[in-house]
Amino acid sequence: SVEELASLLELRAPTVSHHLSRLKKTGLVHMSTEGNTHIYRLNVDSLRTLSKQILSVEKLSADDLVDSEAWEKKVMNDFFEDSRLKVIPASRKKREVILRYLAEQFDRKQKYSEKEVNQIIGRYHEDFATLRRELVGAALMKRKAGEYWRVK
Numbered sequence: 403s404v405e406e407l408a409s410l411l412e413l414r415a416p417t418v419s420h421h422l423s424r425l426k427k428t429g430l431v432h433m434s435t436e437g438n439t440h441i442y443r444l445n446v447d448s449l450r451t452l453s454k455q456i457l458s459v460e461k462l463s464a465d466d467l468v469d470s471e472a473w474e475k476k477v478m479n480d481f482f483e484d485s486r487l488k489v490i491p492a493s494r495k496k497r498e499v500i501l502r503y504l505a506e507q508f509d510r511k512q513k514y515s516e517k518e519v520n521q522i523i524g525r526y527h528e529d530f531a532t533l534r535r536e537l538v539g540a541a542l543m544k545r546k547a548g549e550y551w552r553v554k
């Protein structure tokens with residue numbers, strides 16, 4: 403009953419009643435009446451179904467992460483040869499993978515001049531100006547008064 407649960411949980415009866423009615427609406431608890439007393443019972447089948455749904459979403463998320471990592475590795479392999487970027491990807495998603503990699507070549511704690519940024523990016527591709535602007539545009543680096551720094 404509400405009173406028994408309130409006592410066990412050290413909560414007020416109206417609080418317990420409110421939450422039980424919400425759980426009843428979701429189908430997680432059943433309510434029956436005995437005279438003036440409402441008896442609540444856990445709906446085990448609904449709980450099992452919910453548990454399976456949650457676990458399948460978690461598994462799906464883990465599978466997606468593995469697939470995503472494999473895809474990013476493939477993008478890197480497709481676009482790099484001997485540590486040089488062959489071509490800047492036209493696809494936004496593929497370009498983001500490349501830009502994240504380039505951003506990782508910069509120390510988060512250091513500020514760089516434009517010349518230094520160009521030299522670092524130039525190790526990977528001759529069009530350092532485009533890639534430098536892309537890094538800033540993708541919010542992977544910031545620029546102010548001729549200084550650049552990594553933000554992510």
